[in-house]
Amino acid sequence: MPTETSNSSSSVELVPVKFSRLTRRGILLGLSLTQLITLGIGGLSLVGALYAGGGILLAYTAPIWVLAAALTWIPVAGRPVVEWLPVCFWWVWRTTGGQLLYRRRITTPRPEGTLALPGDMARLREYTDPETGAGMIHDPTANTLTVVTEVSHPAFVLLDPAEQQRRVTAWGRVLATVCRSGRVATLQVLERTLPDSGTGLAEWWAKHGTDDGSWAAETYAELIDRAGPAGERHATTISLSLDMKAAARQIRTAGGGIRGAAGVLRQEMNTLTTALRTADLTPSGWLTPGEIAVILRSAYDPAIAPVLQRHGELGQSLATAGPVAVNETWSRLRTDSAHHAVLWVSEWPRSMVHPGFLSPVLLSTGIQRSFSLLCTPMRSDQAARDIRKKKVEHISDQAQRAKIGQIEDAAHTAEFDDVLQQEADLTAGHGVLRYTGLLSITASTVEELDANIAAIEQAAIQASCETRQLVGQQAAAFTAAALPLCRRI
Incomplete structure (x- = not known):
């Protein structure tokens, strides 16, 4: 008897994956170090009051151990109150030190090789690789390149x-x-x-379009000119x-x-x-210092990004790529x-x-x-x-x-x-x-x-x-x- 063979192609399916959970473990029973310290202070005040005679001493020390318990266990935005204390302290320190505002000093020249960036990024240095021409950013504090x-x-x-x-x-x-x-x-x-500057559409029209001066050609060219920057x-x-x-x-x-x-x-x-x-x-290819400068400038000043894309010679200096104000x-x-x-x-x-x-x-x-x-x-x-x-x-x-x-x-x-x-x-x-x-x-x-x-x-x-x-x-x-x-x- 004749046999009939059929070739069936097995379809390949995507393999699902699962991420590990974010570890929220502590040192003891899920409590972090700051929680244990706060809880320990409250516990010592409570035990000391009990051994000293209790009664009125418990009432006197109540603000300490009640506050310690509240700081340890009351959550705010998913975190215990005690873990917000360093964040708030650092914020107050930066506020009083004037570190929340940045204004570029226009008339003051910057040292050669530095980046005009705010905050701790002012320590970054640029280096151009002589072999590849790639722009390398050196962080002397973190010791990275x-x-x-x-x-x-x-x-x-x-x-x-x-x-x-x-x-x-x-x-x-x-x-x-x-x-x-x-x-x-x-x-x-x-x-x-x-934001797209429209150079891609303009280049396509210049290469494939027929600019014969007709009404259709002028309308299409005007549409490309308007629609490009909107994308x-x-x-x-x-x-x-x-x-x-x-x-x-x-x-x-x-x-x-x-x-x-x-x-x-x-x-x-x-x-x-x-x-x-x-x-x-x-x-x-690895980006040159000028290309990195355009990315930095576009991040701080998005309104200038289409202009920088259309005019490739602009914004090609890391010394001026940072923001004017933050x-x-x-x-x-x-x-x-x-x-x-x-x-x-x-x-x-x-x-x-x-x-x-x-x-x-x-x-x-x-x-x-x-x-x-x-x-x-x-x-x-x-x-x-x-x-x-x-x-x-x-x-x-x-x-x-x-x-x-x-x-x-x-x-x-x-x-x-x-x-x-x-x-x-x-x-x-x-x-x-x-x-x-x-x-x-x-x-x-x-x-x-x-x-x-x-x-x-x-x-x-x-x-x-x-x-x-x-x-x-x-x-x-x-x-x-x-x-x-x-x-x-």
Whole structure:
């Protein structure tokens, strides 16, 4: 009998992933060090009053132990009151010291090689690599050297599931490459929306259009001229920061100083470029100091961004790329031509999600924002010690809770399972990275900024993420979220 064979192609499905929970563990029974200190002060006053005779002494010491209990356990915005004290103290200190306002001194020349940036970023120095022409930013305090490259890629959400899964796996190899080095301090992925200057449409019309002087040609050219600046475009950069302390031996071998550090960083740049191309990402080359200056100027002064894009010779100096004025408030930041607010991704999805889960946030239209993902690689030995410490803390806390009769809840069990999974991944040879997600939202008015914040928070909910607006540190958060300088907060 004739046999009939049929070839069935197996469809490749995306593999869902789950993020580890944000650890909210303390030193003892979930209490942090500050909570234990505050609780200890209240407990000592209460016990001392009891041993001294009780009665009226309990009433005299009541303000102390009642206040200690309130500071320890009463939450404000998800954090105990006692943990807000350092934040408020530092804010008052900066307010009295005049550190919330920045005005550029126009007539005072700046030292050569410095960046005209506010706050602690004034210590940053620029260095141009003589071999690649890349602009390198040196932070003498953090002892890091940073370079930036712009990356182009196809729309991930438009790819078929098999291609998406392949690209996710390839990106995992890129991160694993960064972890194996041991000399990389931070890897930053910055995805930002910018007002489109219309140069792309204008170039297309100049190349493909027929400008014959007819009514249709003039109308079409006028439409392109008006519609271009009203649109928006997406730009993605990847910043690589070298830990000069961890690479001290290699830097000395390469000649020492900034020149030796640049030589070591070039090795990391070549490795990262190869890994990005393997992942089907197209780096456009490492940015020059002038190109970095345009990004910095556009972040502080978004209204000038279309002009800088149309006229490539403008804004090409890091010495003048900073803002003219900055006003920082408790929950916002005001720069030259815009208001800003920074949100922290405080909780990544707790359930299984597919790659591309951030599309509601990244593809939101009509909102000018920057999404920054800061990846801090951990050395294998350091990650192993950290995991062992977490395991010991979980087991000891579990025994302590069982001793006092406290019930084990699902949150502690889920955190312990995450620790065990991280240990298994580390044993299997995978790298360990700490992720920090920041969203910088920009608008021309305060009312528009509040509306954009509400829209982004709703989009984050659709992406199964939880966001919180940072307070008391908006200036530092903005530099980490909107600037490709691998800054931390």
